[in-house]
Amino acid sequence: MPEQVTFPKQERxxxxxxxxxxxxxxxxxxxxxxxxxxxxxxxxxAGRIGRFDAFxxxxxxxxxxxxxxxxxxxxxxxxxxxxxxxFRTAQEFIAWE
Numbered sequence: 001m002p003e004q005v006t007f008p009k010q011e012r013x014x015x016x017x018x019x020x021x022x023x024x025x026x027x028x029x030x031x032x033x034x035x036x037x038x039x040x041x042x043x044x045x046a047g048r049i050g051r052f053d054a055f056x057x058x059x060x061x062x063x064x065x066x067x068x069x070x071x072x073x074x075x076x077x078x079x080x081x082x083x084x085x086x087f088r089t090a091q092e093f094i095a096w097e
Contacts, residue, residue, distance in 0.1 A: 003027075005067040011055055020055055024070060029077040033066050039084040061087070
Protein backbone atom coordinates (compact mmCIF):
# COMPACT_ATOMS: atom_id res chain seq x y z
CA MET A 1 0.00 0.00 0.00
CA PRO A 2 1.49 3.39 -0.95
CA GLU A 3 2.39 5.78 1.81
CA GLN A 4 -0.20 8.45 2.58
CA VAL A 5 0.86 11.99 3.44
CA THR A 6 -1.55 13.81 5.76
CA PHE A 7 -1.71 17.55 6.31
CA PRO A 8 -3.31 18.79 9.54
CA LYS A 9 -4.80 22.26 9.18
CA GLN A 10 -2.21 24.03 11.31
CA GLU A 11 -0.61 26.55 8.98
CA ARG A 12 1.10 29.59 10.45
CA UNK A 13 2.95 32.56 9.01
CA UNK A 14 6.62 32.92 9.98
CA UNK A 15 7.06 36.65 9.46
CA UNK A 16 10.77 36.65 10.32
CA UNK A 17 11.41 34.12 7.53
CA UNK A 18 8.73 35.14 5.02
CA UNK A 19 7.34 31.59 4.91
CA UNK A 20 4.02 29.83 5.46
CA UNK A 21 4.69 26.81 7.67
CA UNK A 22 2.41 23.77 7.74
CA UNK A 23 2.91 20.19 8.97
CA UNK A 24 2.94 16.97 6.97
CA UNK A 25 2.94 13.43 8.38
CA UNK A 26 3.53 9.91 7.14
CA UNK A 27 2.88 7.51 9.98
CA UNK A 28 5.07 8.84 12.81
CA UNK A 29 7.39 10.87 10.57
CA UNK A 30 6.84 14.63 10.50
CA UNK A 31 7.91 17.41 8.18
CA UNK A 32 7.57 21.14 8.68
CA UNK A 33 6.74 22.36 5.20
CA UNK A 34 7.84 25.90 4.39
CA UNK A 35 6.05 27.56 1.47
CA UNK A 36 7.78 30.65 0.14
CA UNK A 37 6.14 34.05 0.12
CA UNK A 38 7.22 34.32 -3.52
CA UNK A 39 5.11 31.26 -4.41
CA UNK A 40 2.14 32.58 -2.44
CA UNK A 41 2.31 35.95 -4.19
CA UNK A 42 3.16 34.91 -7.73
CA UNK A 43 1.11 31.74 -8.04
CA UNK A 44 -1.77 32.29 -5.64
CA UNK A 45 -2.33 36.07 -5.59
CA ALA A 46 -1.59 36.47 -1.87
CA GLY A 47 -0.78 40.15 -2.33
CA ARG A 48 -4.41 40.78 -3.24
CA ILE A 49 -6.34 38.27 -1.13
CA GLY A 50 -3.97 37.72 1.79
CA ARG A 51 -1.57 34.92 2.66
CA PHE A 52 -3.97 32.72 4.63
CA ASP A 53 -6.79 33.02 2.08
CA ALA A 54 -4.36 32.28 -0.74
CA PHE A 55 -3.12 29.22 1.13
CA UNK A 56 -6.57 27.89 2.03
CA UNK A 57 -8.06 28.50 -1.43
CA UNK A 58 -5.17 26.59 -3.03
CA UNK A 59 -4.60 24.03 -0.28
CA UNK A 60 -5.24 21.04 -2.56
CA UNK A 61 -2.60 22.05 -5.10
CA UNK A 62 -0.11 23.07 -2.40
CA UNK A 63 -0.56 19.77 -0.56
CA UNK A 64 -0.32 17.76 -3.79
CA UNK A 65 2.98 19.37 -4.79
CA UNK A 66 4.31 19.01 -1.25
CA UNK A 67 3.30 15.33 -1.04
CA UNK A 68 4.99 14.62 -4.38
CA UNK A 69 8.19 16.22 -3.11
CA UNK A 70 8.08 14.31 0.19
CA UNK A 71 7.33 10.98 -1.48
CA UNK A 72 10.45 11.19 -3.64
CA UNK A 73 12.26 10.01 -0.52
CA UNK A 74 14.96 12.63 -1.02
CA UNK A 75 13.93 14.70 2.02
CA UNK A 76 14.21 13.16 5.48
CA UNK A 77 11.76 14.27 8.16
CA UNK A 78 12.47 17.83 9.31
CA UNK A 79 12.08 21.01 7.31
CA UNK A 80 11.23 20.93 3.62
CA UNK A 81 11.03 24.07 1.49
CA UNK A 82 8.40 24.49 -1.19
CA UNK A 83 9.06 27.24 -3.71
CA UNK A 84 7.64 28.57 -6.95
CA UNK A 85 9.76 26.20 -9.04
CA UNK A 86 8.32 23.15 -7.28
CA PHE A 87 4.94 23.96 -8.84
CA ARG A 88 6.47 24.22 -12.31
CA THR A 89 8.25 20.89 -11.82
CA ALA A 90 4.99 19.26 -10.69
CA GLN A 91 3.20 20.47 -13.83
CA GLU A 92 5.93 18.95 -16.01
CA PHE A 93 6.06 15.67 -14.08
CA ILE A 94 4.82 12.58 -15.91
CA ALA A 95 4.15 9.60 -13.68
CA TRP A 96 5.51 6.30 -14.93
CA GLU A 97 3.04 3.46 -14.89
